[in-house]
Amino acid sequence: DIIGGATRNVEMAKLMSQFGSDVVVIANHPSYPFGRFKRCYRPYKRTVEDGITVYRVWTFQPGTNPATMSRMMYHFVFSFNALLLSLLLVKKNDVIISSIPPDSNVLVGHLVKKIVGCRWALDVRDLWQEAASDLGFVSERGFILNTLTRYKRKAYQSVDVFGYVNIKIKSVLQEKYGANSNMVHHPNGVDVSKYLPKEGGKDRSVIYVSNFGFSHDVDQLLRIMDEVSGFEGVDLTIIGDGERRAEVHAFMENKGIQNVHLLGLLKREEVPDNLRLAKAGLILINPHDSFDYAIPIKAIEYMACGLPVVGIAGPGTKEFFDTNACGRIFLPDQFDDLIVYLRHLDDHEEELKAMGKNGRTCAEKFFDKKKITERFWHAIIE
Template identity: 25%
Template sequence: MHVLVVTVVHHPEDARILHRQIGALLDRGHTVTYAAPFGARGVTPRPEVEAVDLPRAMGRDRRAAVRAARRMLDARGPAADVVLLHDPELLLALPGALRHWRRIGARRPAVVWDVHEDTAAAIAMKGWVPRVLRPPTRLAVRAAERIAERHLHLLLAEDAYQARFRRIHPVVPNLVTVPPGSPVPPGDDRVVYLGQLSRARGAEELIAMARLLAPEVRVEVIGSADGDVRALLSSADRDGVLRWHGFLPNDEALGRLRGALAGISLLRDEANYRHSRPTKVVEYMAYGIPVVCTPNPLAVELVEAHDCGLLVPYEDPSAAAEAVRRLRAEPELRGLMGARGHAAALSGLNWPDRAAEFVAGLEDWAAAAAAAATRPGAAAVSSR
C-alpha cells in the first residue's frame, strides 16, 4: 500500500503523524510519501519516506499553503492508495483535486481526514482570527465537517469527537510508546514541560511557577512556542528562570523526562481542551514521573483513576509550585505515583497495542477504493 500523508500545519516531526502513524505503516511494509513543511521548519526529512516540501500554513493568510497542497494532490494523489490529511485547511484543497482526478480519468484513492482537535472550538483561541469573525467561522467549520463526513473517511483522535458527527468513526487515540524496562525513579531537582507553548496552554503560568521554584527546582521547557509567548519564554530563559530548549526531536524530548521530579501540564479552561486528553500527561506517565496538571476533564480521569499525580486549579502558578514542593519533600509519594502512572500507561495507553488496528483500517479503505474503481460500470474516480 502507498500512503500519501499531508500536513501544512503540523511540525514534520509531529509525534502522532511521524512517530506513531507513519512509523506503524513503515513497520508493516507500506510505502509513504510525506508532504509537510520541512523547509519552513528547518527539518531534514527522514530517509525512509519520500518527502515533498510544502509551505507552512500560519497566521491569517493560508492561501499559499493550500494552493501548494492542491497542486501536490493533483500530481501525486492518483498514485496513492490512501491520502491521509491532517489539517482542516486541506479540506479547502480537496474539491479541486477531486475534480482534477475525475477530469484526467484517474482512480480515486481512499481519502482520510485525521481529526486532531475540536476545530470549531479552536477558532476562539486563534489570535489571527478577528473576534467578529469567530462565530461565523465556527459555523462554517461545522458545515465543512458535515460535508467531509459525507465524502471522506474520518479518523478521530478522541472518543468525545464522535458527538460532532452523525456516524460512528474509528478512533485513533494519542497514545505513546512506553519505553522498555523499568522507568528511572523520579528525581528531586527538575520538572519538565513537554509540548507546544501558548497562553492557552499555560505558558505564562509555567513561567510564574518557575520563578517561585527557583533555584531549588529547575524547570525545563521543551517545545515550539506561539508568537504571543515566544518573547516571554526567551526572556525567562535568558534570566535563568527556566531552561527553554525549543523544539527537540521526539526521542530526545522524551528522553528529558527520565528521572524528572514531575511532568507539568497547565492547560487553561478552554473549550478545545475539554474533550481532549493531554498527550503530555500520558507521556509523563509512560516515563514513570508524577503529573502536576490543571483539571482538564480527561486529565482528571487519568490522574484520579491511577493516582499518578496532583491536580491544581486553573491559572494558579502558586498552587502548581506548591504541588511540586510537596512531591520534592515526599520521595515515597512521587515514587509511587510515577510507578502507578507507568503501569497504567503500559497496560492501557501503549501505542504498539493499537498500531495494527490503525494500519488495518487504512488497508480496508484502500481495498474498498480499489474495488470500487474496478467494478463494471464504475466511474474512473468513485465518489464514495
C-alpha cells in the same frame, strides 16, 4: 516542523510503512517555529526518508510573531499546493489521509476523494476552529466560521474513516458536524520501547516540555516560574520553543528568575534521558472547553518514563489521571493548590513513585504508538 502534530504524523507514516503500505508523505518545507528556518522557494523537493517518499511543497513562510493573515497564508497555500500534487499522485485504489489541523487540509482530502474516487481518512488531532473561538480570535457566529462549519458538515459526509484523539473531539464531530462514518480512537502515543523509566535517584524536581503557543497555558507557566524562583530545594527544567519563546526569556531576565533551567529545543532522541532525571512532569492545558479531555503527547511521554503527571487542566483531563492514579491534576481555579503541592514535592515521595508506576502501566495499556497506529491502519485499508 518541530511540533507535536508533525512528530505524530512522521511516526504514523513510518509505522504504516513497516506494516506493509507504500507510504507517500506531502509536507511543507521546514517552517515552524516561525522565523527559525531559512525561507525556501523551491516549488517542491522529493526525498526518500526511512524508506518513505516525501514531497515537500512550497508554502508561504511567516517570520517571527506573524500576523493572523500570515498564518492563514501559511496554511492555505500549503493545502492548495498539496491538493494539486495529490491529484497527480493519488489513484483510485489508494487511501488519502488528511491530518487536521489545519482545517484547510479538509479541502485536500474532500476534493481528492470526489475527483479521484479513493478512500479518505481524516485524522482529527485538535479542534482549531473551536479553540480559535474559545480564545477570542474569531467569533463562532461570524461569517468565516459559519461558512467553514457548513462546508465541513458537507465534506464530512464523504469521509470513510475518522481518527479522533479524545472523546471531546468525537462528540464535536458527531454532534456539530454530523459525522457518521467509521470512528476510530486514534490518541497520541509513545514508543514505549524508547521511553523507559529509570531506577534510582532523580537529579531534577519538575520538568516541563512544551510548544510555547496558545493551547498550553504559557501565562500559568510564567506564574509558576515566578513561584519556583523562591522555593527552597525545588527546581523547574523547561524543554521547548514556540511563538511565545521570547516572552518567556524576557520574563526570566526581567524578574531575575532562579531555579528555572531553559534547555530550548532538543533532538527527539535526547528527550527520554532528560525526562528520566525528573521527579514529576508538568502539564498546563488551556482551561477552555475545546481543550478538555486533552492528553498531550508530553504527558504520555512523562508516563512512559515513569513520571507522575502534575499540573492544571480541565475536568475531563483530571478525570483520566484521577481514575488511573497516575497524576495530580488541579483545575484552573486551583492554581494556589498546585503551587503548595510543588513547594512540598519531597513530602509526597511515596505518592509520586506510586503514580509514576501507574503512569507507565497506562502508557503501555492506552498509548502504545505501534498498537494505536495499527488499529487506525487496519480501519483505513479494510
